[in-house]
Amino acid sequence: MTSYDALLLISFGGPEGPDDVIPFLQNVTRGRDIPRERLEEVGEHYYLFGGVSPINRLCRELKAAIEADLAAHGVDVPVYWGNRHWTPYLADTVRRMKDDGIRRAAAFVTSAYSGYSTNDQYLEDIARAREEVPGAPEIDKLPVYWDRPGFLDPFTDAAISALRELPDDARLVFTAHSVPLAQPNREAYVAELEEAARRVAAKAAPGRPWDLVYQSRSGPPSQPWLEPQITDHLDALHAAGVRAVAAVPIGFVSDHMEVKFDLDVEAADRAAELGMAFARAGTPGSDPRFAALARELLTEQPPTERGNA
Template sequence: MTSYDALLLLSFGGPEGPDDVIPFLENVTRGRNIPRARLEKVGENYYRFGGVSPINRLCRDLKAAIEADFAAHGVDLPVYWGNRNWTPYLADTVRRMKADGITRAAAFVTSAYSGYSTNDQYLEDIARAREEVPGAPVIDKLPAYSDRPGFLDPFADAARDALGRLPGGARLVFTAHSVPLSQPNRALYVAELEEAARAVAERAAPGTPFDLVYQSRSGPPGQPWLEPQIDDHLDKLHGDGVRAVAVVPIGFVSDHMEVVYDLDVEAAERAEALGLAFARAATPDTDPRFAALPRELLAGSPHTGTGERP
């Protein structure tokens, strides 16, 4: 662990007020030729919450929780925070790290999985940010952690709690962000999601039936994406006689807008229209077991080759 002189918390970013929404969405979709009208339509989801995504607040809280875990275990490393798509931008954070004399940092990203958008894109962002900062510190991305107890156990407790708020016979429905079928490393992403869902279901309620479905797809209607989408799956479950569902956002580590809108609003409204009892499990957020993951990953990969380098 002494090989590193800092930890970088790297996340997606999100708007923190109405004026931020469209510029943020332009950052997210840059180079994809998304029409302005489409951005404004998506922006309505954010305006419903005052133009504020919860993700930046949760990152601040997670940073504080990681710092507290470090202090409790004698880890003397500063923790920095940078985002891909909104302030604090990653390049600005790297610039500050250089000014502070940091030479080598480990990056903990708020994405638990392998795959392109959940891993490779972060490596590209790290490389791009370092190119913008001459003499930037080396930054090693810590490994994916979807199989770690610090990720699975908080989800298991949350899934058990959600089931406890429902009548007997509820079904577990795990959700993750859909991606195009053509996306690189899509199969690895799906395999890790399937294993994480199985592990959480076994911990939370052995023998309870469960499904893995997807949410939040975007892009051209004719482009194939991972399916089924959660709303379609709720329709199917209702048709099959299921009367209650506990939805577990296994693809997310905190309450992104895709969780608080796509699940807490859209999916919940669909379930209500169908007469399905509905409960959404909490994400790990700042659970102490999750906040301990950076320390645990650092202990296992200080220059051992298990960290992933851009």
């Protein structure tokens, strides 16, 4: 059982129609003085998909899978959902939880790793949302879960499936969101990504060479970020004689826009230009094993040190 009386699913959020795209991007970049023209340029990525990011639909599916898993295991707690940058906004969800009488909730975020943008910023989001709601419930962020089977096993199966689409000498290339080199806790983020990739590669294709690269860079060219970027790495692999690549988005929990555009469009197009075979592995999404992970973290004895807000 659990000492919590609710589970709160927290995600990034995304537009659900063309009219949402620019307001969403303004939310994401607020305070960073990003020119309107740049927002419109990024907005074109969303318009390729009808102005809709898959992320909210994927969160609904994950929420439903978690609810089904909790019910199947006799864990009687409601599941709420709030976003950082789009509806349902986190503060609105916290307000509803307070009105429903929730006193103490655990937060399961759609980010598996340590680091500032992948962990610490969610703690800030929780604290800010609670400040907006007098009498808000206590909310404990559950631990990072990059090393848990419920996260890694779906990636292993997806990597095996992607490799089956390619020649026997295909290269495994793991991808994750790039971050600035100056970002706090970058070292922990990279170390966890490397170990997660190593574990998946060891099970999916023992002995096969693999690489960890990055994608979705958004900062100015003058600011150093984690490299190499996936498209640059494809160029280097092609020059080295690699004929096929299986991309595994190990840094992401679902097939949201940065996976659908940066890998399924940009990286796939670059591979095609180079004459390389390319396949992209799926993400955990609403896989029952991933949904079960939320329950496992919820019901385990709380760690001695937990990220609280």
